[in-house]
Amino acid sequence: MPKYHPKIYSQALGFLLGQAKNPASQEKTIDNFLLLVKKNRDQKCLKKTLFFTEKFLLKKFGLNKFTVASARELSVGQKKAIGAAIKEEGRLDWQIEPKLIAGLKITKNYNQELNLSFSHLLGKLFN
Amino acid sequence: MSFAIIEKLKKAIADYKDDANWQEVGSVVEVGDGIIKVMGLDNLMNQEVVLVESGGKAVLALALNLEEDSVGCLLLEETEAVKAGDSVKRTKQILSIAVGNEILGRVVSPLGSPLDGQGEIFQEKSETVFQALENKAPSVLDRESVKKPLHTGVKVIDSMIPVGRGQRELIIGDRQIGKTALAIDTIIHQQFDNPDNPIICIYVAVGQKESKIAKIIETLRQNNALGYSVVVSAPASSPAAMWYLAPFAGAAIGEYFRDRGKDVLVVYDDLTKHAWAYRQISLLLKRPPGREAYPGDIFYLHSRLLERAAKMSLEKGGGSLTALPIIETQLGDVTSYIPTNVISITDGQIYLESDLFYQGVRPALSIGLSVSRVGSAAQTKAMKKVAGKLRLLLAQFRELQAFVQFSSDVDETTKKRIKQGQTLTEILKQNDLSPMPFEKQVAVLYAALNGHFDNLELNQVKSAEEKLLEHLETFSQEILEEIKTTGDLVESTEQGLKKAITNFMSKQ
Incomplete structure (x- = not known):
């Protein structure tokens, strides 16, 4: 059993990062946080903590995170065009999923999905 | 052949309309023992169906545990292909089953798929309705009191523990004691009770051997x-999710x-296994265990199921749903957790005792411990007239039986009472798969209670009963018809019956 739930770690970390004034103090906050987690022997929770922290910060600053998955590596021009089409502010992450066959799958904030892939189209046609 | 396939493909592609929209998704973080934990899907509803995209196939799951940062879901189909990382999508629909008139005569799974090898249940043009498995019970104002009898065809039940349409009557007893046999006899009898419009019967098999289910269907x-x-089958080899859903599917079809x-009868065989399945699912979902490791809401599981049995008011159609839940006890212990729960929910119980069974009294009904809370309100006038004193006579006989064991010297009156009690016990014995119409029951009980069989030896009583019924069918069919159509035993009919019985007995 972890000493603290990953959500509690994430809320604390998210709050402090939100208050940090510059990148140097952010780095120091993160270093101290990692020391604390090591002291509590809760390293196993780090992955979940990172996930919750990201969600917490995105919500706090009203940002959206988009993950764009494609079947093949996209060119710089294609990435620029996709970024321009997604008109909202936020980070864009790029993933390669060959099982999409073609097209794109866009995930917003890990809980909403727009599936424009060829494999999805085939599934809808024949199921 | 290949051209036909190509044309079909072209048509499918041409007719396809793409409506790409944002969809809510989550991902599987844990999977095991038929349960998955999903992260994301913050707006999921309780009991909503979700689709797990696993290996190119969509697997159904049911959201049961809505926690702060994850959702515990119960897998409803094969679980081997599902793995951590699979995406999960909402359907925004509560679990429901397709129902229509075509479902009669079929064997289905709790999700509505056919299991009898006779092809699809519903054609494209069929009128089907998707009935939610979880549904609210009718309110007080939508109901009326239970007055119309549901004849089981079993003499001892129809005379002393009458069941009405819209009632819940529990059948409780140890294993291999005749609980399912009573339920099957009741189902078979409905075709004789009202041949033009028999009560629709739904048999829900929970956790039973497939061979036993096959035998029942046959x-x-x-x-x-x-x-x-309709048979709703969740055999022993099916997952706990199916055992859990089967009674709700039966109730949904009945509703x-x-x-x-229409009038409907639903037999839940049995709710003990249903409770076990719910306990298993709750423990896997890490819900806190209570008494005997059952979850805290085990009472609510059965109460919300059984409350759906009702007699509807005329404004709501006048239909009824009668429930015959079955509970298996261990060594006759009716005071344990699940039996006491269900006894307190139902409108009476039919208690089958092992001792009686091994003494040869079958159905092995304990008249002292069995009760129908609806009582004679759900009996025809004829049966009420005839069977009114039956329970009292048998209670007196039971007391005297105990007395006689200690003293062999008894007076004539007591001897007569004992003989009458023994005769009545013989009359109430009935073979399985031999339900008797209520008008014949009235005739037989009338003869027994008015002393017409008193001069017979005990081993002659059964054959005399059979011969009496043959005689009445041959020479006094109009008396039986009169009782059947009017439901009453008026003076003239009674005189005619008495004359016919006296005539018959004088020739014996």
Whole structure:
């Protein structure tokens, strides 16, 4: 059993990062946080903590995170065009999923999905 | 052949309309023992169906545990392909089953898929309704009191523990004691009670051996009862999710017909296994265990199921849903957790005792411990008249029986009472798969209670009963018809019956 739930770690970390004034103090906050987690022997929770922290910060600053998955590596021009089409502010992450066959799958904030892939189209046609 | 396939493909592509929209998704973080934990899907509803995209296939799951940062879901189909990382999508629909008239005569799974190898249940043009498995019970104002009898065809039940349409009557006893046999006899009897419009019967098999379910289906088919019945099957080899959902599926099918003004009978065989399945699912979902490791809401599981049995008011169609839940006890212990829960929910119980069974009294009904809370309100006038003093006579006989064991010297009156009690016990014995119409029951009980069989030896009583019924069918059919149509035993009919019985007995 972890000493603290990953959500509690994430809320604390998210709050402090939100208050940090510059990148140097952010780095120091993160270093101290990692020391604390090591002291509590809760390293196993780090992955979940990172996930919750990201969600917490995105919500706090009203940002959206988009993950764009494609079947093949996209060119710089294609990435620029996709970024321009997604008109909202936020980070864009790029993933390669060959099982999409073609097209794109866009995930917003890990809980909403727009599936424009060829494999999805085939599934809808024949199921 | 290949051109036909190509043309089909072209048509499918041409007719396809893409409506790409944002969809809510989550991902599987844990999977095991038929349970998955999903992260994301913050707006999921309780009991909503979700689709797990696993290996190119969509697997159904049911959201049961809505936690702060994850959702515990119960997998409803094969679980081997599902793995951590699979995406999960909402359907925004509560779990429901397709119901229509075509479902009669079929064997289905709790999700509505056919299991009898007779192809799809519903054609494209069929009128089907999707009935939610979890549904609210009818309110007080939508109901009326239980007055119409549901004849089981079993003498001891119809005379002393009468069941009405819309009632819940529990059948409780140890294993291999005749609980399912009583339920099957009741189902078979409905075709004789009202041949033009028999009560629709739904038999829900929870956690039973497939061989036993197959035997029950064959019995119903051979006795021409399958045509107005539906069997919902969740055999022992199916996952706990199916055991959990089967009674709700049976209730949902019953509600479809009830809400259309029909009378329905649902047999839940048995709710003990249903409770075990719910306990298993709750423990896997890490819900806190209570008494005997059952979850805290085990009472609510059965109460919300059984409260759906009702007699609807005329404004709501006048239909009814009668429930016959079955509970298996261990060594006759009715005071344990699940039996006491269900006894407190139902409107009476039919308690089957092992001792009686091994003494040869079958059905092995304990008249002292069995009760129907609806009582004679759900009996025809004829049966009320005839069987009114039956329970009292048998209670007196039981007391005297105990007395006689200690003293062999008894007076004539006591000897007579004992003989009468023994005769009545013989009369109330009935073979399985031999339900008797209520008018014949009235005739037989009238003869027994008015001393017409008193001069017979005990081993002659059964054959005398059979011969009496043959005689009445041959020479006094109009008396039986009169009782059947009016439901009453008026003075003239009674005189005619008495004359016919006296005539018959004088020739014995």
